[in-house]
Amino acid sequence: MNWWLPPQASNFAPRIDGMFTAILIITAIPFFLVEIGVIWFVFKYRGRPGQKGHYTHGNTRLEMIWTAIPAVTMVALGLISNSFWVQIKGRNSVPADAYPVGVHAKQFEWWVTLPGPDGKLGRTVDSLISKANPTGLDTTDADAKDDIVIRNQLHLPAGRPIVAYLTAEDVIHSFYVPEFRVRQDIVPGLHIKAWFVATVPGKYEIGCSQLCGLGHYKMRAQVTVHTQADFDAWAKEHAPQPQAGGE
């Protein structure tokens, strides 16, 4: 089995893994310092009858040092991660040319809307949600005509920014693809965007990572990342029939 992080399949993954490794190294230093220190002291200063400990109440300079070093490290770490954080989740961070997909989560399934050839998602209206129209797509909207609505699968083109418009119908769900290192809770009442670039074509899984009820454990969907050419072919094949108006 794999003893390290899952394969990297998005633009964020290498940097997030890099942070993981960096923090692992940063934390390894105090970890070994403390654990080796404890073991060493346990052997070296084990009690002998008739002996006394060394009578001291502390050492201000030492304490200053081990206050200052973590403080500086942590502030630096904070600043570094923040610059990255803003790129990932900042509300203005989504690239303008990102390919939009709609992800609508409900107990316990994922409904994905792909924008079709026009590259625009149709409007969705909560009151239109029904069995036949699970995402509430407003079919009178011109942008909605060519939208592809699919259940429990997500098809993406590789190598271009993708922005997922996340909506939840009932409870909180969470959009999570481990290989992308992307996770975003989907909150009813909020319209949340998450963007990323899927870099490696292949098949992955979306897991719901926020407890959403009895079927939480089986609320999964398949992600297929195609090359752009494959994706276009796939989209053509699955384009909605003019009359059907979504599946």
Next chain:
Amino acid sequence: MDPPFPAERGVDVYNKKLGMWVFLASEVMFFAALIGSYVILRFGAPGEWAKPGVVLNIKITAFNTFLLICSSVSMVKAYAAVSDGDIGKMRFWLLMTILGGACFVGIQVFEYIHLVERGFVPAGVREGSELAEMVAKGELPGATMGLYGSTFFTMTGFHGFHVTCGVISMLFLYLTKALPGKYTQQDHAGIEVVGLYWHFVDLVWIILFTIVYLI
């Protein structure tokens, strides 16, 4: 070795009073959760909030506010009387405070009944009621009435609960301590401590009255 050090026996406030202040600090946080939710919900509400005075009866509540302020004054008069050694006056003012508090609760219950009759309930507006018609006519914003009802009844309800607790504990002190003459000029911790609680309840009402009824 050491220089002489003070025994440092606390804040020079007797236990019961300090305990009450500490308790009030936790009460602040409790009301902060309820009032804070109201502020946050109203701030992020999907549309206009109902105008003040349309749903709630301002006249009767203004009177109620005045009543609670009066009972706060009478409570502090009771405390002043007992610390001057005037036990009779203390009994009178304490009784006035109890009456004022009881009237406040009574009026609030009356107000609740009236509101529910008009169709204002914790879930918002009841179907087919007077207020439902007003929502239909556009005189009240339907989108926020649910939040209005939820926050109004929770906040004022828990305030009313606190007033009731205050009235009961003052009545208890009146019957077991004040009437038998157990309070003296030197020993009247109960009056001061319950007084603190009572003024705090008054203070919360002052804030609630402004943010719930007037804004």
Next chain:
Amino acid sequence: MTTVAASPHTGHAHHDDRSFVSKYIFSTDHKIIGIQFLFLSLFFLLVGGILAMQIRWQLGFPGKPMPGGGILPQTMAPGGVILPEYYLQLVTMHGTFMVFFAIMLLLVGVYANFIIPLKLGAHDMAFPRINMASFWSAFVSGILMLSSLFVADGAPRAGWTMYVPLSARHDYSGVGFGQELWSISIIFFGLSSVLGSLNYITTVINNRAPGMTWFRMPLSVWALFITAVLGLLAVPVLAGAAIMLLFEQVLGTHFFDPSAGGQVLLWQHLFWFFGHPEVYILILPAMGLVSELIANGSRKPIFGYHSMVFAIVGIAFLSWIVWGHHMFVSGMNPTLGSSFMVTTLLIAVPTAIKVFNWLSTMWRGNLRFHTPMLHAIGFVTMFTIGGLSGIFMAATPLDMFIHDTYFIVAHIHYVLFGGSLFAIFGSIVFWFPKMFGRMMNEAWGKVHFWLTFIFFNTTFFPMHMIGMAGHMRRLYDPTIYEFLRPVQPLNVFISVNAFLLFAVQIIFFVNFWWSLFKGEKASQNPWEDNGLEWTLPNPAPHGNWETPPTVYRGPYEFSAPGVTEDYLPQNRKLPTDREPALSPAGH
């Protein structure tokens, strides 16, 4: 000033003619209340553990009938196979019991009650009757919570964090009255916690013995005092939120209902505004208790007493402004996420101070490896891992990957089991003679420590790895996911070790009960400690002291020069010591 404040307390150390009921059941004696809390919380620790074993069975062997599971009703586990309905109840109630009723009551209920007055030289708590009310409302709260498992449709299924809307609507979660019981129980719990906290705070501020200045207070009392402040101000917020959750169900309010303008994230803000101070409520007292044990076991003054105190205060202060780190991926305003990240990372600073100070306390000591000291060393080593793994989560981009995975589960268990629970085991052994007048068996105590230490690590360390593989929390059956199938062997390994970890707790259980009746009689100061409590007979009499002791020094004067023993009790007067000046208030 008043006569009330100074009144020499009513309790007298001798002549105890109270009836059995007022002595042991509706007792106002802080020591008895502490012991009542001990039994109550150990019971819930056991319940939480049993629930955890069932969780581990399902995760290790999904869909297989659980041994002995046949006794469970059809609605939970037909034929011993755990249903998803029951699994979510297990997850929820394991968290709820362990956080609220096991660890919190063990630390705050037991030790705040038992040792604050003893260590401060007070006769009792400031408000003994309120103290009793605090225990009984905790008791009612626990019974209500436990009963939710037995009502129709069982206990809540929304996780111990009770995220709305799942918890707010019965049709989403499938729970019935159990959900309301959770809210009601939490309201009682809030009451208990506030009553307890105001008692501890008042006692610490007002009822210290002459000479017990702020900076002569033992670190355990400091930690419990600061914890009480956190509990006092944080728990009412949870109570308020629980009331809103309750009203959502019984009155149909719309606080958390997005279709009527309510806000889902409001619950998370309120919950974690309570929840983060709560996390420190669960660890600060453990830190304080461990400081006592380390100093005693090292026979050395605690290293950097003042910075230890300031670190406690610093952690408590920071705990109010970090709660958003539980919500980095919740859809919260990302700018808020940035500020919460920085404050969260800063918590590493006071924590590091504490760990290094414990380590330096051991440096050049004359270590005695009694069972409490072993547990304290276990605490330092394991808490270090738990604290350091927190830094991974604090970095927001990385949190995006490991949030809600077993990495978090590993982290919280390293802090709460490896940290708090080791401190609790150590403290139970350490203050057992003070509570019951008998010693716990040392040899079995050491066996228990080592086995727990080993199986703790084999259980929880692999959770980091399955978390890194992306294993989500609260999954009924992880094998559903293709990417989790390869880690299933590790899940089996964890489960087997978890069973062993649970099994070795039997040693503690037997040792506890055996020692209660048959243990060796304790001498007056069995650990040769400096605390005021050891100047009393074991167990301490009702009312503690006939005359309050006078304190001449700090609590950690071990191995002081000029003294023959290697310890120096706080109230032993040396020829060089001067009497404390009377306070201006006059006593």
Next chain:
Amino acid sequence: MATTTHKHPPYIMIWIYLAVLTALELGLAFEFARNWTFGLKLTLLMILAIWKALLVALYFMHLKFEKWNLRLVALFPLPLVLILLAAGMSEHIW
């Protein structure tokens, strides 16, 4: 308590003061300020409410006559309330 004989504050005057402020609030909300903007009314009403609350805390609850260490107990929760409000509301400021 007891024998500390500071003169009692003028409770009746404060009572009148509070009543007048309440009347002012009512006037502001319903009578003479109909055309003022919501923001201005909100600010003025909050100032009046806090003013009244301060009168109660300082005189009726005697905070004016207490030492700072007790005042600290009373003031301690207030920053926490503000932090909670600020974070909760910042969800909507963007």
